[in-house]
Amino acid sequence: MTSLHHASGVHSVIGVDAGTATLREADHLVHELLDRLALTEGVFACTHLYRTDERRGTAVSLAVPDPDAVWQELPTALPEGTGLALADRTxxxxxxxxxxxxxxxxxxxxxxxxxxxxxxxLTGTVTAGAILDRTAIERLVVLGAPAAELPPATGVLTQDHVRPEWRDGVLTLPLVPAAGGLLAPFEVPNPTPCCADHP
Structure with a gap:
């Protein structure tokens, strides 16, 4: 799996708070940014809910192969008032x-x-083995049966919307039973028209 840090140990994750309130808005922001910055390979883009006395919303983290180059472009790619953080830079x-x-x-x-x-x-129906072999997802968990080991041939109906979670340093995909003896990601898709083409 692609590391979130440079080999030197320098933190390479950029934090972004553009004022997005919901997960859907944050998903759209992620896809807009990656398209605008032409980032495709080796990228981890995650959403993070937060709530403080002053504000609440959904921030984004971007782990990219060349964070310094991305850092230079981000201020002009985002709305005024966006907060950015990369190591000691803000x-x-x-x-x-x-x-x-x-x-x-x-x-x-x-x-x-x-x-x-x-x-x-991760489009259409794929196998559990393919998810683990072909993506950065490291663990599959069936809700209600967390200790169950899935046979590699188990079918997973992705609905073209697969959002794993970081759990104790492991990228984990929660699954639930679906029709036809398949499993499906716990989070169901709810795309807006502008995001419908994104996985």
């Missing part, structure tokens, strides 16, 4: 920067992955 108003810092520190501990290596393979 941009934007203090409250948004605080949320961005939390998002940058969250991956591998918590968060919901929207884009990750192999996500484009």
């Amino acid at each position: 941009h934007g108003p203090d409250d948004a920067v605080a949320a961005a810092r939390r998002a940058a520190a969250a991956p591998r501990a918590s968060g919901r992955a929207v884009v990750y290596p192999g996500v484009r393979h």
Whole structure:
């Protein structure tokens, strides 16, 4: 799996708080950013819910192969008032920067992955073995039977919407029973027209 850190140990995750209130809005922001920055390979983009006395919303973390280059482009790719954080660098108003810092520190501990290596393979019905072999997802968990081991040939109805979660450093996909003896991701798709073409 692609590392979230450079080999030198320098933190390479960029936190972004653009004021998105919902997961759907944050998903749309992720896809807009990746399209605009032409980022495709080796990217982890995750959403992170936060709530403070001053504000609540959904921040985004971006783990990319070349964070310094992305950092230079982000301020012009995002609306005014967006908070950004990368290691000791920040941009934007203090409250948004605080949320961005939390998002940058969250991956591998918590968060919901929207884009990750192999996500484009997850369309239609795929097998459990293919998910583990062809994507960054490391663990499949059936809700209600967390200790169950899935045979590699088990079918998973993706609905073209697969959002695994970071749990204790492991990218984990929660599944539930679906029709026809299949399983399906716990989170069901609810795309807006502008996001309907994104996985």
